[in-house]
Amino acid sequence: MEYRVRHRTTYRYLQPVAQSVHLLHLEPRTTGRQTVDAATVAVAPAPAWRARRADAFGNHAEWLALDEPHLTLEITAESRVVAASMPSPEAGGDPWETIRAGLELPADPASRAAVDFLFDSPNVRSTPEILAYARRSFPAGRPALEGAVELMGRIHADFRYDTTVTDATTPVERVFEIRAGVCQDFAHLAIACLRSLGLPARYVSGYLLTRPPPGRPRLVGADASHAWLALWCPPVGWVDLDPTNDVLPDEGHVTVAWGRDYGDVAPISGVVVGGGDHTIEVGVDVVPV
Numbered sequence: 001m002e003y004r005v006r007h008r009t010t011y012r013y014l015q016p017v018a019q020s021v022h023l024l025h026l027e028p029r030t031t032g033r034q035t036v037d038a039a040t041v042a043v044a045p046a047p048a049w050r051a052r053r054a055d056a057f058g059n060h061a062e063w064l065a066l067d068e069p070h071l072t073l074e075i076t077a078e079s080r081v082v083a084a085s086m087p088s089p090e091a092g093g094d095p096w097e098t099i100r101a102g103l104e105l106p107a108d109p110a111s112r113a114a115v116d117f118l119f120d121s122p123n124v125r126s127t128p129e130i131l132a133y134a135r136r137s138f139p140a141g142r143p144a145l146e147g148a149v150e151l152m153g154r155i156h157a158d159f160r161y162d163t164t165v166t167d168a169t170t171p172v173e174r175v176f177e178i179r180a181g182v183c184q185d186f187a188h189l190a191i192a193c194l195r196s197l198g199l200p201a202r203y204v205s206g207y208l209l210t211r212p213p214p215g216r217p218r219l220v221g222a223d224a225s226h227a228w229l230a231l232w233c234p235p236v237g238w239v240d241l242d243p244t245n246d247v248l249p250d251e252g253h254v255t256v257a258w259g260r261d262y263g264d265v266a267p268i269s270g271v272v273v274g275g276g277d278h279t280i281e282v283g284v285d286v287v288p289v
Contacts, residue, residue, distance in 0.1 A: 001083050001251050001288055002083075003081050003287060004080055005254060005284075006077070006078050006285045007267070008281075009076075009268055009281070009282050010072065010073070010074045010282075011073040011279075013071050013274075014276040014277045017066075017274045019067050020065070020275075022063070022065075022075075024063075025257045025267055026256065027060035027062070029060055029256065031255050032086070033083060034083040038079060039078070039080075041077045049063075055259075057258060081254050083254060089233070089239050093144060093233060093236060095142060096144035099234060100199060114232040117195075117202040118200045121264075122261065124260070125173065125192065129173075130192050131193075134151060134193035134194065137150040137151040137154065137193075148199075148233070149241070151190060152242070156186075156245070159189070162182070165181065183244040184227045184262050187204070187229045188262070190243050191203060191229050202229065202238070203227065203262060204227065204229060204257075205255075205257050205267065206225070206227075206257075207225065207254040208226045209252035225256075225284060227244075228249055228253070240255075
């Protein structure tokens, strides 16, 4: 499938912003199941300076600096992505204890790189309660992917999707306590569960197909940035899981970036001087070409 992806974000400020600096993660990256044919990012007003390079995780990142007073800022990212359907990995493979033991002295480069996603990060911290919740899906000797799929289903069943109870700063402990949140929260919780067991897991940001094919349900999270996670699961490699929708992501998921948690790959972050109160309008479309 080939998609046209359009992500527009508009900031409206109550007072003029004198200066601002922003970091963008809006350009999809090429992966084993998707190729990016074209990508552009338009900014109004025009920035005084902008630079683009890969970040520490290999994502496309862009820095902007605006030095003229402005009351609005509009950032529009557009891309064309070809996504392929890949066969679902077998829910077998190595037991989770074997994967954990293999990371103590990893021999191959891929396993060494996976260690970066093994530890707590600013937005994902393990707790004894989260560990106990995770252990229910990982009895001794169970294949790691089989346990992760069950964990994904349990989070989907046990936690309520609610856009009013959390924000980008809500800690994962609070999400676990109130049993509610959004896709970012469910990804963080699943990552915390897996890391508490000694299994590497990374946060993935992206988009969902806005209009699914006939007969297929519309997934929660379309029309906005979406989030899921990936588990390091040798010999298969990284396997994506979407606990918000209880599915293994396929061609309907478009990957933008990945990192330790949301803070590494927020679509737009930055610092502004002035502005006062502001509103944000976000619109996302992922449409088959």
